Amino acid sequence: MARWQPDARGRLEAAAFELFRERGFEQTTVADIAARAGLDKRTFYRLFGDKREALFSGGEQLEGVLVKAVAETDVGPFEAVVAAFRQVAEQIFTDRLELVRMRQSIIVSSPELQERELRKTSSLTAAVAAALRAKGLSETTAALATESGVMVFRVALARWVAPESDGGSFADLIAEVATELRTLTTAPG
Amino acid sequence: MARWQPDARGRLEAAAFELFRERGFEQTTVADIAARAGLDKRTFYRLFGDKREALFSGGEQLEGVLVKAVAETDVGPFEAVVAAFRQVAEQIFTDRLELVRMRQSIIVSSPELQERELRKTSSLTAAVAAALRAKGLSETTAALATESGVMVFRVALARWVAPESDGGSFADLIAEVATELRTLTTAPG
DNA sequence: ATGGTCATGTCGCCTTGTGACATCACCGTA
């Protein structure tokens, strides 16, 4: 018989998710999370940099998919980023609406988590922008195309998880929002 | 003779700014800041929510100017936001390049401060978007116009404070970046 | 003079996050 149960990291993530939902983020201590996972506080900190990180693990995967998609697509930079996000929407978000909703509701309830989410988005943005620069685009163009794409994704996500949403295709929503953005910046006055 | 020196808040902000530059954000304790300002740690926490806030005080002023400018301007939403930021650039940033550079260098050196800056930007964005909605625009349009404007501002700011920058007109830079964004989202392929 | 108000200081507490060291199953090797 093994000395330790397997997948300590996964157990901690699950425990954190449950506890954040049950009592809220601030009312949950790291010791609580570790206890529910049958581990020690110190072990938690070996696997996660801090309490917030337990909620932000899929990030690297997302970044990988995005960067790859952007690098391989060969249309205009803005179109490339939007296409990459649509791919992410299909690969990663499909059939996960309820999960995403729960996650969002946790994040919205805590300023600390909102800050962390913002930073995650920001570093993801930097990675995508770097991928665009690697294709020969200028600093400014890469930054604007990437941030526009991220913005479209965020607005579409907000609409997708909204209570009024019918939970239709997230990828289609992204395309719609991209179109809105185009008309918005184009139309003078 | 007064029992307390005046402007405790200002003294704490100044002390924090100095210490963050001298030793770095993480190496500075709240007790250090308070001591340099001739105050107690507890007093610091009465005036600021946390250690980071000592560096983010002009934010409310900025938000006020922006919201007012957006509400009063009467062109397309994106144009309104860009115009508002150009006004801010002239009113608040002119002749403060060195100060802004120092501030930025402090923020860049600390992940915690970066997170906080992101959140400040985010709440400012929300305020501007609300001002646009108050003018009758849809949720999505307001969000896209605002975020586009904020993005333009951020990219322009990055270029303005960059070491290679000639320190020319920040407002002009904003106009340039806005134009770049238009061509970028417009051009298909 | 009297009492209220308000900014500040003092004290004590819990939580976050980390360094240093102990433990002990597992594994390869003699």
Add this chain to the structure above:
DNA sequence: TACGGTGATGTCACAAGGCGACATGACCAT
């Protein structure tokens, strides 16, 4: 079979962030 190494975990101790409760004392109105 014994032995030592490795790696994940627990234990202990501690600095710092952040907050509640209470004390202090200058200022002000009456």
